[in-house]
Amino acid sequence: MIPCINWLQPFLALISSILLTRGHNCPSSCLCPDHHTVDCTGKGLTRVPNSIPLNVRRLLLSNNWIPWIPEDFLVLYSDLVYLDLRNNSLSQLEPGTLSTSSRLVFLDLGSNNLTEISSGTFVESRSLIKLRVGNNPYLHMVGRDAFTGLTSLRELELQRNALSALDVVVLESLPSLRMLRLEGNPWLCNCHFAKLFVWLSENSHKLLKGKA
Ligand SMILES: *[C@@H]1O[C@H](CO)[C@@H](O)[C@H](O)[C@H]1NC(C)=O
Numbered sequence: 001m002i003p004c005i006n007w008l009q010p011f012l013a014l015i016s017s018i019l020l021t022r023g024h025n026c027p028s029s030c031l032c033p034d035h036h037t038v039d040c041t042g043k044g045l046t047r048v049p050n051s052i053p054l055n056v057r058r059l060l061l062s063n064n065w066i067p068w069i070p071e072d073f074l075v076l077y078s079d080l081v082y083l084d085l086r087n088n089s090l091s092q093l094e095p096g097t098l099s100t101s102s103r104l105v106f107l108d109l110g111s112n113n114l115t116e117i118s119s120g121t122f123v124e125s126r127s128l129i130k131l132r133v134g135n136n137p138y139l140h141m142v143g144r145d146a147f148t149g150l151t152s153l154r155e156l157e158l159q160r161n162a163l164s165a166l167d168v169v170v171l172e173s174l175p176s177l178r179m180l181r182l183e184g185n186p187w188l189c190n191c192h193f194a195k196l197f198v199w200l201s202e203n204s205h206k207l208l209k210g211k212a
């Protein structure tokens with residue numbers, strides 16, 4: 001046993017030094033102001049850069065042209081706490097993409113091209129506190145169980161989307177919700193809307209009437 005460990009030691013040292021160096025690499029054209037932050041804001045990126053340090057906690061990717069997030073993204077970057085994808089070209093979230101997102105606290109998907117939020121998208125996102133999905137002009141569908149699992153969520157933005165209806169169950173499944181934005185959607189006034197309206201009246205203190 002012992003000689004074997006002695007023989008392995010240089011290899012282990014080599015592997016950990018490779019991992020450490022990797023951990024301190026910064027993707028070209030991005031900024032890494034500290035060991036846990038990678039800032040690729042507004043760099044004209046058309047995909048997620050592939051040399052992001054594995055221990056990244058804050059990843060800023062806003063104002064790019066990124067059309068999709070690889071399905072295993074949060075498997076690789078399991079320490080991510082803050083992910084800003086605002087103002088990109090995302091048109092859908094692959095089912096399972098967020099299925100290992102238990103540390104994520106902040107997620108901004110605003111100003112993208114999402115069309116729906118499917119049921120089960122956030123089942124593992126139990127740490128998420130702020131979720132921004134406003135200004136997605138084709139977002140017309142939020143699944144009944146879309147937000148199941150978001151037990152810590154305090155702030156939810158769904159303003160300026162294409163929602164004509166929203167099942168009130170979606171909002172009732174958010175026990176920690178404090179702030180909600182829904183303005184600027186083309187609501188259809190039918191009996192489903194009546195239920196939503198009742199919920200909104202009872203929870204009007206949570207509703208934020210923003211300008212933008
Ligand atoms: C969105 O990103 C594009 C590309 O970087 C940029 O030109 C545009 O100003 C951004 N829009 C906003 C509202 O920030």
Ligand SMILES: *[C@@H]1O[C@H](CO)[C@@H](O)[C@H](O)[C@H]1NC(C)=O
Pocket residue numbers: 089091113115138
């Ligand atoms: C956004 O999605 C719509 C409908 O799915 C599509 O017609 C449009 O080309 C997309 N726009 C961009 C910028 O990807």
